[in-house]
Structures are given as C-alpha cells and as structure tokens.
Amino acid sequence: MSEEILINVTPQETRIAYVENGVLQEINIERSRSRGIVGNIYQGRVSRVLPGMEAAFVDIGLERAAFLHVSDIELKPEEKETGVETRPRMIYDLLRTGQNLIVQVIKDPLGTKGARLTTEITIPSRYLVYLPNGRNIGVSSRIEDPVQRDRLKDILAEFMAESIERVGENEIGGFILRTAAEGATAEALRQDYDFLLRLWASVQERQSQTNGVGLIFEDLPIALRTLRDVLGRYVEKIRIDSRETYHRAIQFAQEMVPDILPILEHYPGERPLFDMHNIEQEIVNAMERRVPLKSGGYIIIDQTEAMTTIDVNTGGFVGSKNLEETIFKTNLEAASTIARQLRLRNLGGIIILDFIDMIEPDHRLAVQETLKRALEADHARTKVCEVSGLGLVEMTRKRTRESLEHILCTVCPTCSGRGTVKTAETVCYEIFREVTREARQYHAKQMLVIASSSVIDRLREEDSTSLAELQEFIGVPLRLQADVHYLPEQYDIVLM
Structure with a gap:
C-alpha cells in the first residue's frame, strides 16, 4: 500500500489530503479564522459544578464554557499506584465553583456543545508523549518486540533517574514511548526528552504569568502536526504547494523528524495540486447523500445530530447467480465503501448501518469481518457491535472535531435543515x-x-x-x- 500526503495551503485555510493507492481516504481542513483547539492547554476556572451529571462547566476564555466530566479528571498519584480508589469519585469532592485548574482540550466545540476537557495533560513529540502529572514509563502496544521494549524503557528510566536526582521526583512526570521510538537511538530519545521538559517549563512559566483564564500552550498548526505524526505510516511522499510552508516544514523536520526529509517535496506546478489528484471532485462527492458502488448498488448516508444512518441498496445490480449472492456481494462492497466514507467525511458518534437482509449466517459474519478489517486503517477509534435482531449493525467512531459537512456547509435557509420544503x-x-x-x-x-x-x-x-x-x-x-x-x-x- 502506497500513501501520499498532499498539503494545500492558502492564506484562508490549510487542507491535508491522505491518498492511498491513488484514492482519497481522508481530508483534514483547518481555517485560519477557526483553528481547531484540540491539544491546546488552558488555565481555566470552574464556572458551574453539576452533581447530577458528575461534570462541571469550565471557563477557558472561549465563547462557550467547556465541559469536564469526572472521568476526565486525572487520578491522584497514590490512586494510580494502587489502582484502587477508596470510594466512587464525586465531582463535588474534586471541584468547586471558582476554582482554577489547568486543562487540555480533547474535543473541539461541536455544534451547540462546548469543547470537552481533561486534566490529564499530554504533550507529544517525535518519539515520546510527556505526562506532566504522571510518574511511570509506558510503551506503545504496537512495539511488540520485548527486547526492544525493555531497551527503550531502560534508556528512559536512566534519563529520569538523572533528572530526579537533580530536581526531585515530583518535578519530572511520566512518559509514553510512541511507536516511532522503535529502533531510536539513546541520543535521539535524549533530544526529545530534554525538549519536552523545556516545553513544559515554558508552559508553567506562562501559567504563572496568567492572572485569569486563557491559553497557555497552543498545539502546532495542522501542517506541522501532520509531519510530527507521520512516523510509523507507510508514506512515500509529502507534497506541499506553498513555498513558505515547505520551508517551515523543512526546518521543523530537521529539528524534530529528520527521517521524513527525503519524502518532503515542494509542488510548484501551475495546475492546482488537488486538481492533479482529483481531490476537489472527491470533496464535492463527499457532500452527496448517495454514494454509488461499482457493482451498480449504492448507499445512502444521512447525518443527524443524534446519529448517522447508512442504508445499503442493490440499485441496478442484478447479479449473475441468485438473489442471496447478489445481496451478499453488494453488502461486501458496501462494507469497504462505508469504512472509507466514515473516514473521508469524518463521521463520528453513533452510526447505524442497515445492510440488505441476508439469510445465510456465514454471509452476515463475512460482511461484519470485512467492515472491521476496513476500519483498521482508520486512525479514529471504532467499535462494531454484532448484527442486531433487526438486521442492523451498530457502531461508534470517536469524534474529536467537526465532520467535513459541518466544516464546509451550513443549514439550508430554505428548508432549515429538514431536507425538504413544503409544496x-x-x-x-x-x-x-x-x-x-x-x-x-x-x-x-x-x-x-x-x-x-x-x-x-x-x-x-x-x-x-x-x-x-x-x-x-x-x-x-x-x-x-x-x-x-x-x-x-x-x-x-x-x-x-
């Protein structure tokens, strides 16, 4: 599988296209006037505690108060070490109105909902994720070699022991070794380690200078975040159509991710980069309710505030053997297409899939397995349930930002979002x-x-x-x- 990343930059917005084997799989858009805030760290103030919801609203300086659930409040060090809490955690035991605290955004504001927060701060770099309030060393589960895992933990433990001896245990925090750390040298890990400690020190200094609520750490812009997170993926080329962004990318890569320097490329062509790869048309197609299948069938995608529903139809596909075989082949093709469309449109939350009814149990199982395999390439966490008694497949996909439709479209002024108008x-x-x-x-x-x-x-x-x-x-x-x-x-x- 070959993957290319195309980065289109204008003063108004930056668009990142992930193309696998010539087909667009994912599109991320960040507009200069409405940049996403996931990963940003704020000093916030609790504006309201809600015991009935075991949550609190926190003012972080945005238009709408952000939401902090009790499950997103970090455990105390002693609770982490024992793994046992003395009693159920209650929001009123942990927070009070007017209290100041450091929080990080884990979900952008969606629709009428404010941002979602956590107090468990994480700051990623090339090889490491820094946990300022942690104490332990974790290793990505994707690093399977036990020798490699032990080597990496030993290197990091040595760094931490030196730091603890110098400044004390409570000043260091914890770390997670990312997948990209596999095979990394001690020198490379040391650079990341020192960088993260310096970065956190600057965050603390900025917090001490902030009297009220406000931003104390802003994550990288989307183009540089893409470069930071690209390690571990099978990317053959990263093309950028802005000379200024390309030079910033080169500088960033030299400092943080030198491994990707050979695949960075500036695209100076007259023809727009996205037009060269038919990305613009794919984005237009992603706005349509109806998605055709190569066999002649089609799926219908309806996105609502509560959930997304996807209906599979045979359409003009008549098959060559019998009805059951026709339905089975349509559902198999639809399963792969649905996985791509979820990723392309960035649909999240509860998703209901209405495949065409199948009589054979083996066919139902095969369709479900095809869907799960197709979803493995998705960076967002998904969960697929068994086929229900009504023949529906229920699934969830983690949602951290607005869907493509919500970014590019607004409610129709003619029908007010109903999708129909009176005759x-x-x-x-x-x-x-x-x-x-x-x-x-x-x-x-x-x-x-x-x-x-x-x-x-x-x-x-x-x-x-x-x-x-x-x-x-x-x-x-x-x-x-x-x-x-x-x-x-x-x-x-x-x-x-």
Whole structure:
C-alpha cells in the first residue's frame, strides 16, 4: 500500500489530503479564522459544578464554557499506584465553583456543545508523549518486540533517574514511548526528552504569568502536526504547494523528524495540486447523500445530530447467480465503501448501518469481518457491535472535531435543515387560512399577498377558483404579487 500526503495551503485555510493507492481516504481542513483547539492547554476556572451529571462547566476564555466530566479528571498519584480508589469519585469532592485548574482540550466545540476537557495533560513529540502529572514509563502496544521494549524503557528510566536526582521526583512526570521510538537511538530519545521538559517549563512559566483564564500552550498548526505524526505510516511522499510552508516544514523536520526529509517535496506546478489528484471532485462527492458502488448498488448516508444512518441498496445490480449472492456481494462492497466514507467525511458518534437482509449466517459474519478489517486503517477509534435482531449493525467512531459537512456547509435557509420544503399547494392552503384569520381580526379594504413565484402561479392557476371563493367569503379583494427573493415557504399578507 502506497500513501501520499498532499498539503494545500492558502492564506484562508490549510487542507491535508491522505491518498492511498491513488484514492482519497481522508481530508483534514483547518481555517485560519477557526483553528481547531484540540491539544491546546488552558488555565481555566470552574464556572458551574453539576452533581447530577458528575461534570462541571469550565471557563477557558472561549465563547462557550467547556465541559469536564469526572472521568476526565486525572487520578491522584497514590490512586494510580494502587489502582484502587477508596470510594466512587464525586465531582463535588474534586471541584468547586471558582476554582482554577489547568486543562487540555480533547474535543473541539461541536455544534451547540462546548469543547470537552481533561486534566490529564499530554504533550507529544517525535518519539515520546510527556505526562506532566504522571510518574511511570509506558510503551506503545504496537512495539511488540520485548527486547526492544525493555531497551527503550531502560534508556528512559536512566534519563529520569538523572533528572530526579537533580530536581526531585515530583518535578519530572511520566512518559509514553510512541511507536516511532522503535529502533531510536539513546541520543535521539535524549533530544526529545530534554525538549519536552523545556516545553513544559515554558508552559508553567506562562501559567504563572496568567492572572485569569486563557491559553497557555497552543498545539502546532495542522501542517506541522501532520509531519510530527507521520512516523510509523507507510508514506512515500509529502507534497506541499506553498513555498513558505515547505520551508517551515523543512526546518521543523530537521529539528524534530529528520527521517521524513527525503519524502518532503515542494509542488510548484501551475495546475492546482488537488486538481492533479482529483481531490476537489472527491470533496464535492463527499457532500452527496448517495454514494454509488461499482457493482451498480449504492448507499445512502444521512447525518443527524443524534446519529448517522447508512442504508445499503442493490440499485441496478442484478447479479449473475441468485438473489442471496447478489445481496451478499453488494453488502461486501458496501462494507469497504462505508469504512472509507466514515473516514473521508469524518463521521463520528453513533452510526447505524442497515445492510440488505441476508439469510445465510456465514454471509452476515463475512460482511461484519470485512467492515472491521476496513476500519483498521482508520486512525479514529471504532467499535462494531454484532448484527442486531433487526438486521442492523451498530457502531461508534470517536469524534474529536467537526465532520467535513459541518466544516464546509451550513443549514439550508430554505428548508432549515429538514431536507425538504413544503409544496406550493401546502403554502397556498396556509395562505388561505391566514387570510381568513386576518379578515376576522381586522377591517381591511384590500389584502396584498406576497409570495414566491411558484406559489403565486398556483394561486392564479390551479387554485384560482378557490381564491375567488375566498374573496367572496371574506368580502375583501385580494391582490397577488410574486417576489423572486421569497423562499418557497415564505409569504406575507399586507393589509391595505
């Protein structure tokens, strides 16, 4: 599998495209006016404690208060060491209104919800993740070689022992060795180790200078975060179409991730980078409800605030053997397509998959396994449940930022997000009822009805007889006026 990362930069936004074997798999967008805040560290102040929800709202200086659940409040060192808590943790035992604390954002604000916070601070670098409030050394589970795991832990333990002897145990914290650390030299680990300690010292200094609430550490911009996190992936090329960003990337890579220097490339071409790889069209396609399958079937994706539903249909695929085989092949193809679409559209939360009903148990199992294998490439954590009694597959996908649709789109002003609008006939009958109400309440010499062209045309044609009967009933003449600026459901009745 070959993977390329394409970075398109403009003054307004940066877009990161992950392309595998020539096919777009994921798109990340960060706009200069609304940068994501996941990873940022703030000094916050508890504005409200909610015992009924075992949570608190924390003011971190944003428009909406952020949310901190009791499960995201870090355990005390003695609780971590024993692994046992003396009694259930209650929010009112841990926080009080007006209390200041350091928090880190783990979820961007989504819709009407504020950001989600944790007090368990983590700061990643090339090989390590620093835990300022920790004490232990952890190793990524993806480093499977026990000899390698022990070697890395021994190196880090030596560094920490030197630091503890110099400044004391409580000043050091804990570390996690990332997957990229496998095979790293002691010198490289030392550079990361010293860098993280210096960085945390600067965060503490900034906190001491912050009187109220506010930002005390900002994560890297999306282009540099991408470079930092690229190690361990099978990336053949990273192309950047901005010369300025490319030079910043080279400088960052030299200091932090020199291994990726050979695959960094500046794209100076006249033709836009995303056009070269058909990324723009893929983004347009990702806005559609209907996703065609190569076999002739299709899936329908509907995103709501509560959950996302995905329906699988055979469409024009008739198969060559029998109905069960046709359904099975459609579902298999749909399973792989769904996994890609979830990643591409960044759909999270609860997701309900309605595959076409299958009679054979082996077919159901094969479709479920295909889905799970396809989801293995997804960086977001997913959980897939067994097929329910109604033939549905329930799954969840961790959501840390807005979906692609929410970033690029807004609620339709015509339908207000319903996805449908009232017919001209329905609006005409609403007008009839409103005219009747107005005539009973007020004594008007004449009424003017202003509405969209489609509604006015219907009043003048199909409903002209009903309109004449209404005028005779209320005893008030009605004038009609079409306005091109009126939406299909919009109308006004003016008394004259």
